[in-house]
Amino acid sequence: MNLILLIAICAVLFLLAYRVYGRYIANKLNINDENTTPAHTERDGVDYVPSKTPMVLGHHFASIAGAGPIVGPIIAVSFGWIPAVLWIIFGGIFFGAVHDLTSLTASLRHKGKSIGELIERYIGAFGKKLFIIFAFATLILIIAVFMDIVARTFVSVPAAASASVGFILLAILFGIVFRWGKIPFWLLSVLGVAVMYGMIYGGIVFPLKLSYWTWILILLTYIFFAAVTPIQHLLQPRDYLNSYLLYGMILFGFIGVIFANPTAVMGNEIYFHVETLGFLFPVLFVTIACGAISGFHSLVASGTTSKQVNKESDAKMIGFGGMLIESMLAILAVAAVMVMTRDQYMASLADLGPVTLFSEGLGGFIATLGISESLAISFVALTVSAFALTTLDTCTRLARFTFKEYFEKETTSVKKVSENRFLSTGMIAVLSTALLLTGQFQELWPIFGSANQLLAALALLAVSVWLVKTDINPLFTLLPMAFMFAVTLTSLVIFVWNNLSDQNYILAAMALALFFLALLLMNFARKSLREYNLMGSKA
Numbered sequence: 449m450n451l452i453l454l455i456a457i458c459a460v461l462f463l464l465a466y467r468v469y470g471r472y473i474a475n476k477l478n479i480n481d482e483n484t485t486p487a488h489t490e491r492d493g494v495d496y497v498p499s500k501t502p503m504v505l506g507h508h509f510a511s512i513a514g515a516g517p518i519v520g521p522i523i524a525v526s527f528g529w530i531p532a533v534l535w536i537i538f539g540g541i542f543f544g545a546v547h548d549l550t551s552l553t554a555s556l557r558h559k560g561k562s563i564g565e566l567i568e569r570y571i572g573a574f575g576k577k578l579f580i581i582f583a584f585a586t587l588i589l590i591i592a593v594f595m596d597i598v599a600r601t602f603v604s605v606p607a608a609a610s611a612s613v614g615f616i617l618l619a620i621l622f623g624i625v626f627r628w629g630k631i632p633f634w635l636l637s638v639l640g641v642a643v644m645y646g647m648i649y650g651g652i653v654f655p656l657k658l659s660y661w662t663w664i665l666i667l668l669t670y671i672f673f674a675a676v677t678p679i680q681h682l683l684q685p686r687d688y689l690n691s692y693l694l695y696g697m698i699l700f701g702f703i704g705v706i707f708a709n710p711t712a713v714m715g716n717e718i719y720f721h722v723e724t725l726g727f728l729f730p731v732l733f734v735t736i737a738c739g740a741i742s743g744f745h746s747l748v749a750s751g752t753t754s755k756q757v758n759k760e761s762d763a764k765m766i767g768f769g770g771m772l773i774e775s776m777l778a779i780l781a782v783a784a785v786m787v788m789t790r791d792q793y794m795a796s797l798a799d800l801g802p803v804t805l806f807s808e809g810l811g812g813f814i815a816t817l818g819i820s821e822s823l824a825i826s827f828v829a830l831t832v833s834a835f836a837l838t839t840l841d842t843c844t845r846l847a848r849f850t851f852k853e854y855f856e857k858e859t860t861s862v863k864k865v866s867e868n869r870f871l872s873t874g875m876i877a878v879l880s881t882a883l884l885l886t887g888q889f890q891e892l893w894p895i896f897g898s899a900n901q902l903l904a905a906l907a908l909l910a911v912s913v914w915l916v917k918t919d920i921n922p923l924f925t926l927l928p929m930a931f932m933f934a935v936t937l938t939s940l941v942i943f944v945w946n947n948l949s950d951q952n953y954i955l956a957a958m959a960l961a962l963f964f965l966a967l968l969l970m971n972f973a974r975k976s977l978r979e980y981n982l983m984g985s986k987a
Contacts, residue, residue, distance in 0.1 A: 449529075449712040451705050451783050458537060458779045462772040465541040470768040473546055474761075476920060477553045481759045486560030490755070494678045494869070495849075496560060498758040500633065501765060506688030508753045509770045511842040512548075512745045513694055514835040515803060516738025517778040522802035524735040525785055525793065527728050528718040532782050535732060539740025540775030543928040547904055548745045549767035550911040550925055555750035556760060562750045564853055566910040567969070570917055575972045578965060579906060580854045583747060586899055587847040590744075591671070591880040592889040593896075594840040599663040601833045602656070607826065608833040609658070611651030615834065616670070618643055619686030626685065640685075641692045648830055652823075664884070667840065668877050674841035675848055675873045679756065683841060690838055693831045694777065697810070701780050704813030712786035714793065726942065730935040734897045739778025741932065743903020745771070750907075751846040784809030803832055847876045895958055898939045902962055905932035906969055913973050917980055937966060 487498035524532045551563060558565050564583065568576030602609035622640045625631060631639075658666075674683055720728045725735070733740070749767060757763060784806050785793050796805050811825030819827075848869060855866040865871045883889050908929035915922035940963040947956035 449716075449786070451710050451712055451786060454533070454712075455702060455705060455779060455783060458533070459776065461537060462540070462776055465545070466769055466772055469541060470545065470549070470764055473549055473768065473924060474764045476924065477550065478920075479553060479760050479763060481761050483557070483760045485556055485757045485760055486754060487756055487758060490559055495752075495845075496755045497678070497680050497684075499680065499684060499756045501758065501762045502637075503684055503688045504753060504756045504758070504762065505766050505770055506691035507684050507756065508687075508748060508766050509694065509773060510687035510691045510835060510838045511748045511752065512738065512742070512770065513774050513777065514738070514839040515832050516742065516744075517774045518781045518806050518832060519802045520736045521739050521778045521781045522785055522806055523725075523797070524732050525714075525782055526719065526722045526725055526797070527732050528716070529712070529714055529782055529786050530716060531718055531728060531732055532736060533779065535736055536739050536775050536778045536782070539733070539736070540772055540778070543904075543932070544739075544741035544745070544775065545768040545771040546924055546928060547741050547908055547911075548749050548771045549763060550915075551746040551907050552749040552754055552757070552763050552767040553760075554911050554914055555754035556757060556763060560750075560755040562850060562853055563746050563907045563910050564850065566914050567906075570913045571910065571969065571972045571976050575969050577854065578969065579910075580850050582899075582962075582965060583903065584847060584850045584854070586896070586903065587747070587843050587850065588876070588879050588883060589889060589892055589896065590843045591840060591847065591876070592883040593893055594836055594843070595664060595667050595671075595880065595884055596889065598667060598833070598836050598840060599660050601836065602658070602663050603660050605829065605833060606655030606657045607651040608830050609651075609663070610654055610656035611647050611830055612834055612837055613656060614647035614650060615644060615690060616682070616686060618647065619682055619689055622689060623681050623685040627680070640689050641696075644689050644692065645696070648827060649823075651830065652826055664881075667837075668881060671841050671844040672873055672877050675844040675876075676869045679752070679845075683752070683845065684756065687838055687842075690834055693834055695773075697828060697831045698773075698777055698780060700814045700817065701784075701810050704810070704816050705783065707816040708813050710787045710813070712783075713789055714786045715790060717790075730939040730942070733932075733935045734901050734939050736778065737897065737900050737904075739775055739781075741901075741904050741928070743900045743905070743907060746903060746907035747846050747850075748842060751849050752842060780810065781806055784813070787812075803829070807832065844873065844876060844880075848872050851876065891952075891955065892958070895943065895955055895962075898936060898943055898959065899962060901932060901939070902936045902966055905929055905936050905966065908932060909969065909973055913976060916977060933966065933970070937963060940966075 487496050490496040521532055521536060554566055555561060564576045564580040567579050626636060725731050753766060807825050807828040811821060811828045814824040815821040851872050852866045855863045908925050912922040912925045912929055940959045943959040944956045
């Protein structure tokens with residue numbers, strides 16, 4: 449398979465999908481700029497801030513991407529490149545983009561609240577509490593894991609550390625100058641991106657070498673301030689500028705493929721069972737989450753993103769378009785390993801890991817543009833590591849939102865803690881650090897893949913019930929919802945069985961709890977729709 453042809457076909461399909469299917473979904477959702485967004489109606493200058501479309505897209509894309517659309521697809525190539533590519537294409541268009549856009553739009557119609565708010569209003573209050581507990585626990589786990597990942601990355605790659613610190617300082621300065629308003633936005637963006645790329649080289653020249661625990665303390669301090677600071681002061685400009693790292697990596701990668709004109713040497717075989725992973729169904733659809741469909745996206749879309757959207761029509765570009773850009777990155781990740789034979793790929797995956805494998809593969813393409821291969825590989829590795837930090841600070845803010853929503857209708861003193869962004873963020877930092885110190889996060893992480901896809905299924909369930917009760921035919925969400933429930937429930941059953949066999953009873957119990965959570969919320973939704981239909985028939 450010629451990689452130029454493969455990438456060109458995928459790019460055309462995604463562009464057509466955005467223009468045709470994206471417009472269809474936007475019309476079905478009745479997206480209309482006459483609907484005032486929460487960024488205006490709930491404006492508080494901290495979380496609710498109406499912002500330019502490129503800024504919100506940059507924040508959203510940087511938050512949902514991270515290393516996910518790279519790691520998952522490269523591991524999933526174990527089943528063969530053909531099923532991986534097909535799931536990215538069809539999953540990205542008909543599952544992920546729909547999931548992201550509908551989650552974002554639903555939040556826009558409900559004061560920028562999370563999917564939990566939809567569950568409470570259209571399924572039931574108890575269902576909301578279960579969902580938010582599940583989402584909050586997932587976010588605490590992600591924060592603990594990514595603190596460890598980022599700290600270890602900064603220790604092993606000091607250049608990434610100094611570059612990331614430079615990005616943060618640049619973002620603060622960018623935000624100040626942007627609010628000053630004396631420089632045109634396009635010119636400020638060009639200058640900001642140019643300085644940011646210069647900082648990548650500066651990071652290589654001036655690496656920042658600190659110990660693991662020093663970085664943990666720095667990261668804790670950073671995520672606290674990133675989560676409580678008004679979003680336009682740090683998080684938004686940092687994510688906006690950082691998104692150009694990924695845009696640049698994708699663009700340079702595509703041009704590099706054209707110049708290199710590599711031919712895929714990996715065979716076209718499809719492997720329905722891989723010893724290290726299991727069966728193609730459901731493992732492929734859990735392994736490739738970011739790039740196809742990921743439940744974490746619904747938390748971002750209905751958490752930080754919906755509070756920044758200036759006008760409702762922006763949702764299509766941010767939700768649907770942002771997902772398809774991520775799908776394109778996932779295709780590039782698959783292409784980076786297709787230049788290897790299967791034996792070379794399997795050996796390298798075991799020895800080097802997916803991030804290094806991607807960095808070397810894509811770096812090799814970019815090097816054909818006249819850049820030294822070592823610098824090209826370093827650029828790719830630095831870009832990937834920079835987005836782990838983006839996931840970390842976004843998750844901290846999302847955890848604060850979910851904690852506040854859980855107690856917003858309570859009258860206890862805990863409500864006062866949840867409404868105080870400083871106290872609630874401090875509590876989240878303490879819980880994440882406690883999990884990090886116990887080391888249990890390493891044992892809990894294997895269940896994240898199934899939990900993440902369960903989030904996607906539950907988000908589609910909530911959105912589908914909302915659509916039914918607003919007299920919109922939900923077929924475009926019901927079909928992906930049904931498939932994702934089939935994937936998730938099958939995956940959880942296998943997970944329970946494997947962990948019982950390994951006598952890992954804690955993970956088995958957690959997977960079983962998630963299985964029954966899914967069944968319980970589906971039952972609540974069924975009862976809610978039945979009552980709605982009965983009321984309609986009586987009317």
